Amino acid sequence: MNDGAPVLTLEEVSKSFGPVQALQDVDFEVRPGEVVALVGDNGAGKSTLVKAIAGIHSIDGGRIAFEGRPVKVSTPTDAVNLGIATVYQDLALCDNLDVVENLFLGREERSVGLATITRQLDETSMERQAHELLDNLAVTITDVRSEVGTMSGGQRQQVAIARSLLGEPKVVLLDEPTAALGVRQTAQVLALIKRLRDKGHGVVVISHNLSNVFEVADRIVVLRLGRVAAVYDAKETTHEEVVGAITGASDPSTGELGPAVDEVMGAARRRDQPGEQPDGEPRERETGGTA
Amino acid sequence: MTAEATAAEPTPAGGGGPDDRPMKGFLRRFVEGDLGELRVIIVLAVIWAIFQSQEDRFLSATNLTNLLLQITAIGLVSVGVVLVLLLGEIDLSVGAVSGLCAAVMAVLSVKHGWSPYLAIAAAVAVGTAIGMFHGSVFTQFGVPSFVVTLAGLLAWQGAQLEVLGTTGTINMTDPEITGLTSTFYDGATGWAIAIVGFAVYAAVSLLTWRRKVAAGLRTQPLSTLAIRLVLAAAAIVAAVAVLNDDRGVPLAALILVGFVILFQFVTTKTTFGRHIYAVGGNDEAARRAGIKVKRIRIVVFAIASSMAAVGGIMAASRLLAVNQSSGAGDFLLLAIAGPVIAGTSLFGGRGSVWTALLGALVIGSISNGMDLLALESSVKFMVTGAVLLVAVVIDALARRRRQATGRV
Numbered sequence: 001m002n003d004g005a006p007v008l009t010l011e012e013v014s015k016s017f018g019p020v021q022a023l024q025d026v027d028f029e030v031r032p033g034e035v036v037a038l039v040g041d042n043g044a045g046k047s048t049l050v051k052a053i054a055g056i057h058s059i060d061g062g063r064i065a066f067e068g069r070p071v072k073v074s075t076p077t078d079a080v081n082l083g084i085a086t087v088y089q090d091l092a093l094c095d096n097l098d099v100v101e102n103l104f105l106g107r108e109e110r111s112v113g114l115a116t117i118t119r120q121l122d123e124t125s126m127e128r129q130a131h132e133l134l135d136n137l138a139v140t141i142t143d144v145r146s147e148v149g150t151m152s153g154g155q156r157q158q159v160a161i162a163r164s165l166l167g168e169p170k171v172v173l174l175d176e177p178t179a180a181l182g183v184r185q186t187a188q189v190l191a192l193i194k195r196l197r198d199k200g201h202g203v204v205v206i207s208h209n210l211s212n213v214f215e216v217a218d219r220i221v222v223l224r225l226g227r228v229a230a231v232y233d234a235k236e237t238t239h240e241e242v243v244g245a246i247t248g249a250s251d252p253s254t255g256e257l258g259p260a261v262d263e264v265m266g267a268a269r270r271r272d273q274p275g276e277q278p279d280g281e282p283r284e285r286e287t288g289g290t291a
Numbered sequence: 292m293t294a295e296a297t298a299a300e301p302t303p304a305g306g307g308g309p310d311d312r313p314m315k316g317f318l319r320r321f322v323e324g325d326l327g328e329l330r331v332i333i334v335l336a337v338i339w340a341i342f343q344s345q346e347d348r349f350l351s352a353t354n355l356t357n358l359l360l361q362i363t364a365i366g367l368v369s370v371g372v373v374l375v376l377l378l379g380e381i382d383l384s385v386g387a388v389s390g391l392c393a394a395v396m397a398v399l400s401v402k403h404g405w406s407p408y409l410a411i412a413a414a415v416a417v418g419t420a421i422g423m424f425h426g427s428v429f430t431q432f433g434v435p436s437f438v439v440t441l442a443g444l445l446a447w448q449g450a451q452l453e454v455l456g457t458t459g460t461i462n463m464t465d466p467e468i469t470g471l472t473s474t475f476y477d478g479a480t481g482w483a484i485a486i487v488g489f490a491v492y493a494a495v496s497l498l499t500w501r502r503k504v505a506a507g508l509r510t511q512p513l514s515t516l517a518i519r520l521v522l523a524a525a526a527i528v529a530a531v532a533v534l535n536d537d538r539g540v541p542l543a544a545l546i547l548v549g550f551v552i553l554f555q556f557v558t559t560k561t562t563f564g565r566h567i568y569a570v571g572g573n574d575e576a577a578r579r580a581g582i583k584v585k586r587i588r589i590v591v592f593a594i595a596s597s598m599a600a601v602g603g604i605m606a607a608s609r610l611l612a613v614n615q616s617s618g619a620g621d622f623l624l625l626a627i628a629g630p631v632i633a634g635t636s637l638f639g640g641r642g643s644v645w646t647a648l649l650g651a652l653v654i655g656s657i658s659n660g661m662d663l664l665a666l667e668s669s670v671k672f673m674v675t676g677a678v679l680l681v682a683v684v685i686d687a688l689a690r691r692r693r694q695a696t697g698r699v
Binding site: 076077080088090092093094095096097101105106107108110118119120121124125127128131143145 | 502503506507508509556560561562563565568569571572573575576577579580581582640641
């Protein structure tokens with residue numbers, strides 16, 4: 001789907017919390033205009049990986065490269081300055097503030113001229129930019145001056161994602177963007193993720209919902225017990241195969257850590273024939289989504 | 292099947308039709324926002340009507356002027372309390388701090404012969420330092436602000452007794468300090484203040500409106516703006532006319548209104564103010580947005596204690612003395628009750644500095660009216676307590692309603 005050079009590359013990244021090895025020799029990459037889904041069971045290391053990229057956890061070992069250059073990401077500010085934006089599961093929006101105020105939270109614009117002395121906010125400019133940003137992403141919000149707390153989960157998620165784009169990031173990390181959303185709202189958020197991809201952002205999505213993963217992802221990276229268990233091209237794999245990799249059922253060395261590492265990247269691309277899945281539902285969605 | 296089709300084929304425009312309820316959102320805002328302040332004004336009107344029907348001196352020019360003088364100190368303390376409440380915290384030490392700072396001013400001015408301006412500046416500086424201390428303990432050690440300032444309430448009361456020394460009372464005679472609450476601008480001066488005040492308000496409103504229109508943003512219609520300006524003009528003219536009928540516009544009231552306008556501006560128009568609301572609404576979100584949450588908290592506690600000092604100075608000026616009971620008794624509780632009665636939430640993130648003024652007016656009116664009716668202070672306390680309870684119940688109900696509709 002995309003042949004560009006990776007914008008973000010992780011090589012042999014490790015992270016432990018005391019005796020717990022949360023990540024071990026993880027290789028991971030994101031290209032511009034690509035949606036990479038990060039899946040795995042609870043405790044597989046998905047959140048730790050995202051937090052390592054976002055600068056919340058500093059890594060113990062391994063290398064991170066951004067646009068080919070080796071970089072150090074030790075604080076959230078480092079990540080933001082590089083162009084890595086993160087949208088967390090709990091959204092991190094202030095319900096008592098309106099859409100414009102939330103979008104510009106922490107990067108408010110000040111008026112120029114006489115008002116500089118009083119450090120006055122430039123509400124007009126921020127509101128205009130908010131309209132532009134939301135229109136550009138085709139996010140429909142009737143009144144950008146209404147409180148975020150009054151909005152639906154889908155709208156709030158879209159505001160949170162839109163906010164992450166204000167700094168023009170190259171990579172957007174989304175932690176469970178569709179958790180706790182209804183069907184229609186999930187569709188809105190997935191559509192927004194596709195628009196991010198089409199605009200050339202590299203997108204990393206953590207999700208538990210494989211149907212959603214198959215709908216938006218170009219590549220699926222399966223983490224298991226802190227290691228990359230498998231990497232699939234979303235068009236060439238099946239629901240069952242991914243589930244198998246998540247649970248370790250499809251892994252001949254079930255329960256063992258060692259051989260799973262060999263599965264990393266291309267080695268893991270299996271060519272199972274589609275059409276043999278019993279429920280059929282995910283396949284249908286996948287075609288519906290990519291059509 | 293139909294549901295699945297919807298899921299798989301998102302509308303290109305992002306959908307959102309049924310999720311947007313502009314009318315409902317507007318109504319909700321009206322009920323919980325604008326009507327919130329209107330509700331207080333209605334309550335105030337009812338209180339005034341009741342007292343006026345019982346005692347026709349209540350709405351006289353003299354009594355209304357007295358009312359303004361009575362609420363100055365508590366209103367100023369409430370301004371600082373509002374900022375703390377917006378953070379979702381509480382400061383129980385403002386009464387003790389106001390007493391201590393007034394004592395510092397009195398000792399420096401009377402016993403050490405400092406110039407009144409220096410003595411006032413020193414008192415406010417002591418307040419600022421105390422607030423920074425509270426804020427630092429709160430943020431650095433994670434001790435709840437309730438406990439930190441409760442300790443402060445006890446400790447600063449002790450410090451106040453210590454500063455006042457063995458006599459326990461220091462009389463204020465310095466004309467500059469007593470003049471803070473005994474200076475009046477009557478006649479033409481009063482009107483000039485009114486005209487300048489209104490002109491600034493009108494100019495700012497119109498300029499903001501024109502900028503928004505020029506940028507093609509949604510604004511209120513010009514007619515609404517005009518009605519607001521006319522109402523403001525009418526209120527200012529009525530106030531000055533009444534005050535001029537007695538001694539004139541009190542300097543104390545100008546100081547109170549000045550601080551209210553200053554902090555209303557700070558909270559609604561500046562980055563710092565925006566961050567106060569953000570921290571009060573969701574401190575984790577604020578932290579992730581790169582806001583220095585600890586610094587905001589420390590500064591707000593410093594402002595609260597500084598405003599307590601200012602309030603204490605005004606109280607000393609009006610009493611013509613500082614004594615051991617300055618800032619004690621119900622002073623603290625009324626300073627917190629006022630903004631809450633007027634609609635500032637105890638849960639943080641909602642409210643405005645105006646509620647300091649409105650709340651002080653409500654509480655001051657009850658107190659003043661009952662004094663006029665020569666009621667026992669037992670009745671006074673119980674009525675004020677009941678009003679506070681009703682206000683807090685309304686706040687809690689509003690919060691529950693927001694939670695029920697998915698707003699926190």
